[in-house]
Amino acid sequence: MESQLGERIRMLREAQHLYLRQVAPQLDMDTAQLSKIEKGLRPLKKEQIPLLAEILKADKVELETLWLTDQLMQLVKDEPTADEALKSVSKKIKKKN
Structure with a gap:
């Protein structure tokens, strides 16, 4: 599964010249x-x-x-009506705010 967050984490980590082994312990996890x-x-x-x-x-x-x-992507990726459902949710959020 492609992860926008995962890609961003890697980009930020590499931009600071940090290794997985430097960041992972701070998050209480291993490098894998x-x-x-x-x-x-x-x-x-x-x-x-x-x-x-x-x-x-x-x-x-x-x-x-x-x-x-x-x-959200994980939840709706295989749903044929995902786009319409997300548009509906977006409208409701905008009305609420």
Whole structure:
């Protein structure tokens, strides 16, 4: 599964010349787990985003948005009416705000 969050994590980590082995322990995981997150093979826990944002000096809101995007994509990727459903949800969110 492609992960927008995973790709962004890898980009931020590499831009700072950090190795998986440097970042993973700070998130209380091993390098294999973080590697799988970056590759989209394993989801990141939402609770880990603030710490990850701090470690990578990243925008927490951006990472949360990408996390939610990945969650939604996983949920609706095979649904033929996904686009219409997401448009409907978007309208409801806009009305609520």
